[in-house]
Amino acid sequence: MARRLRIQYPGAWYHVSNRGHRDEAIVRNDIDRRRFLETLGETCRKSGWRVHAFALLTDHFHLIVETPRPNLVDAMKWFLGTYTSRFNHRHGVGGHLFTGRYRSQLLDAATPGVKARAAAYLHLNPLLDGAVRTLGDLATFEWTSYPSYVGDGAESVGWLERAAVLADAGRRDDAEGRIAFRRDTEESMASRPLESWDEFRSGWQIGSEPFRQQLLDRLESVRTPEASGKVWKESAELQAERMIQSRLAELGWDEAEMGRRSKTDPEKLSIARELRRETMMTIRWLADRLQLGARNTLRNALSASPAGDVFKKPRAAKVNRGVGSKKSSLPPRPIAPPPSTPAQSFTVEPGWD
Structure with a gap:
């Protein structure tokens, strides 16, 4: 099978996602979920990544990642390999945890609205996946970055970068800005038809x-x-x-x-x-x-x-x-x-x- 290369350059933004092998669980409990986020934080420290949004579901995950250095491939190899090793060791299993090839879409970070729209799609995922029932429940679903965006900031993990997405949405990273961001996001989610999110499910780039x-x-x-x-x-x-x-x-x-x-x-x-x-x-x-x-x-x-x-x-x-x-x-x-x-x-x- 022909292999495809990844486009990398300094400062590139990506929407990255991957699913469990044969759609099986990549996290079985909250210990796994915390271990996943800890491993992601380690990846940021080692690679210089800036993670602007994340969503962790039972059988898949999404990330919005900025790479100051052109190292998406190497960092993803370390991240997926390390988490798989830790998961397998903890549960006494072996073999593949993720599907063979993760998806990555380049994001046009210079075009207004692209970053905020991508983050909104990630934050909507628990509702699309059936993990929560209402838009209001998204603000308390702790395995996405959304509570960090709309709460008092105490929920935020240390490596999460919020300022760029908030600025793209025309909001400041303060209490007033986060309240307005939640209102704007939930109004947008409620008014947009589901098919309008299809751009994040296919294609290799999103932007102008x-x-x-x-x-x-x-x-x-x-x-x-x-x-x-x-x-x-x-x-x-x-x-x-x-x-x-x-x-x-x-x-x-x-x-x-x-x-x-x-x-x-x-x-x-x-x-x-x-x-x-x-x-x-x-x-x-x-x-x-x-x-x-x-x-x-x-x-x-x-x-x-x-x-x-x-x-x-x-x-x-x-x-x-x-x-x-x-x-x-x-x-x-x-x-x-x-x-x-x-x-x-x-x-x-x-x-x-």
């Missing part, structure tokens, strides 16, 4: 479109033919789309003109050949995007090309469009992030988990 584009831009240097997962699919599509737009601009076409052209138009087929050489997009994707008909239509058209088997050529072939035409252009360099989006320098973790 410029944030997503910036991440995809910088992933180009590490994408390989073996790469898999949603993030890589989006990265490959972005590269292909840029090549298409470059060729359309060169031809003086717009999308409507491409649609008016026949399914066997030489220029459209030329674009398809270039994309097959330079990207990892499938025949199905090319046929749909370039309006070239069914997959077999495109496959047959390319196979009939006098250039031969274009898919095996190691270098791009020149396309003759007549007198004065230009050579097919390479995809443009990755664009810089828009001025409204703070530039973030990040590295991609070279290891796989």
Whole structure:
């Protein structure tokens, strides 16, 4: 099975979650719950993590984590491994405690509301999971960070960071701010349909479109033919789309003109050949995007090309469009992030988990 890497950079924010192996319990009693939080605190001290919210349920957990250093993979390996060892030793069992791969979503911490919305989802989890019956009960459910946000502060564990989420919600970290935060949170939870939380159940990032584009831009240097997962699919599509737009601009076409052209138009087929050489997009994707008909239509058209088997050529072939035409252009360099989006320098973790 192809493995997927984690995106890491200094100051990254993540929504991290994991479930018990075969949906079994990861905590059996309050001693386990305290041990889980103690181990999380140790992870913060060792790694420099800043935990902004957490939710611990019987068979799964959620965290909102900020990593001042790009060390999500190493710290999660230590955290999950250490807690599993302690749990197994205490209960006299062995083997896996968690599912094989934890989920991590990058959060766009620069976009207002993202941090507060993510924390609200975590704090709502006991109600979604059936651990409590009403919104009011969430404030006394001690195995999330919510009581620390809305109480007098005495309930807070030492490593929990509240200020950033409260500020994102427009509240101060004082008694008045916590009361207002509880009111705002519970009103938002009561008014939002359950499906509105689905963004935290799937996907690899949550935030603005410029944030997503910036991440995809910088992933180009590490994408390989073996790469898999949603993030890589989006990265490959972005590269292909840029090549298409470059060729359309060169031809003086717009999308409507491409649609008016026949399914066997030489220029459209030329674009398809270039994309097959330079990207990892499938025949199905090319046929749909370039309006070239069914997959077999495109496959047959390319196979009939006098250039031969274009898919095996190691270098791009020149396309003759007549007198004065230009050579097919390479995809443009990755664009810089828009001025409204703070530039973030990040590295991609070279290891796989």
